[in-house]
Amino acid sequence: MAPAPESWTILKILRWTTDYFTTKGVSEPRTSAEVLLAHSLGLTRLDLYLRYDQPLNQEELARFKALVLRRAQGEPVAYLTGHREFWSLDFHVTSAVLIPRPETETLVAAALEAAKDFKPDKKITPLEAHPGTQNPEPETPTFWGLEIGVGSGAIVITLARELPYTAWVAVDLSAAALAVAQDNASRLGVADRIRFLRGDLLAGLRPESRFALLAANLPYVPRAEWERLPRDIKDFEPRQALWGGEDGLSLIRVLVRQAHEYLMKGGWVLLEVGDGQAPQVATLLQQTEAYDRVETIKDFNGIERVVRARRSDGAG
Ligand SMILES: C[S@@+](CC[C@H](N)C(=O)[O-])C[C@H]1O[C@@H](n2cnc3c(N)ncnc32)[C@H](O)[C@@H]1O
Known part of the structure; x- marks a missing residue:
């Protein structure tokens, strides 16, 4: 798919989302943004740092936006991604x-x-x-x-x-x-x-x-x-x-x-x-x-x- 007209890159959207979460009183705004973006794109957080200039396509943007809106309402990151690490093991959570x-x-x-x-x-x-x-x-x-x-x-x-x-x-x-x-x-x-x-x-x-x-x-x-x-x-x-x-x-x-x-x-x-x-x-x-x-x-x-x-x- 073609990049969005605004040509949101990973870095740009992380910055925007962190600010948005901050105004909404979301705890750990930057981490929340990174975890949700990585989840939306099927990447790790480390991958995000390595691909700051990568543009997002419309489908990726839409997927991410839906999660951002839910997080802004207070829904915990772990419920949005369905995962939480405990004792270095990956647990599914609902x-x-x-x-x-x-x-x-x-x-x-x-x-x-x-x-x-x-x-x-x-x-x-x-x-x-x-x-x-x-x-x-x-x-x-x-x-x-x-x-x-x-x-x-x-x-x-x-x-x-x-x-x-x-x-x-x-x-x-x-x-x-x-x-x-x-x-x-x-x-x-x-x-x-x-x-x-x-x-x-x-x-x-x-x-x-x-x-x-x-x-x-x-x-x-x-x-x-x-x-x-x-x-x-x-x-x-x-x-x-x-x-x-x-x-x-x-x-x-x-x-x-x-x-x-x-x-x-x-x-x-x-x-x-x-x-x-x-x-x-x-x-x-x-x-x-x-x-x-x-x-x-x-x-x-x-x-x-x-x-x-x-x-x-x-x-x-
Ligand atoms: C604080 S959570 C702990 C969950 C998990 N063990 C953990 O540490 O992440 C407490 C759990 O106890 C369950 N629970 C509450 N009342 C209970 C009862 N009377 N008998 C058995 N389980 C109960 C809840 O459904 C919940 O899953």
Whole structure:
């Protein structure tokens, strides 16, 4: 196709869009413009820098313009492109799931450290177990883990990939979220080691189930913070993935009451929490008297982001 009459080049349109986004109060205007333009053109951001003088044709302009208008209304970039990177993996996202956050990588790192207690690498090599495949038999994992509130699958899929001899149960209340997570698990090669289950917290699990790890990033936004959330979040991400009731801890409180009953002796529960919630959540865990260690872990901003606790040998 012929270039547009105005002969918009990549550099020209990036400058124009950055200014437009700035006037519309869009966060990270230049990055938003670059990511959306690269997506529209099927290029990487680096490609854009190398082709600043390349003109856009009408079709490319129209595709980009549609995304720019949606972004100006606050729609998050990840929903517009359908992708978000987490732990250097490419996750598909739709508006049915929370966009995975970088701080959630703190929970993944804390879970990987806790998993060492269960010697997750003690099995024979997967290639010996299964010629031609990277995956071990799901029936013979080193241990089973559980994630409650799986969303896009960022946590459980990353853990399954990092711990190739483990198997997982992944629960969410939202069928639409589970479909996204299932698709990500297939694309990222771990679908055979994750059982997806629709359910309310622990209600759908067999009472005799025992897990080595239980990870959850449940909704934890309290009422006082809800109105202050940026529109990108409040108007676009699922309320069911964010709203944590009056003090933000409604769901976490219910989970903590029961979590230890689903843990093996020495098993770990790991909870992501909001800024300032860690002391309260640590107290809730201690009050169950089921844990011999309760620890708080900070994220890269120095915020206490994860509370984890180990079920004592004597409990239950
Ligand atoms: C904060 S999002 C976390 C998503 C993903 N694990 C992540 O870290 O990006 C919370 C998830 O919990 C799910 N959820 C909310 N209430 C739930 C409940 N009662 N039982 C199970 N899942 C629930 C939501 O649908 C949402 O997918």
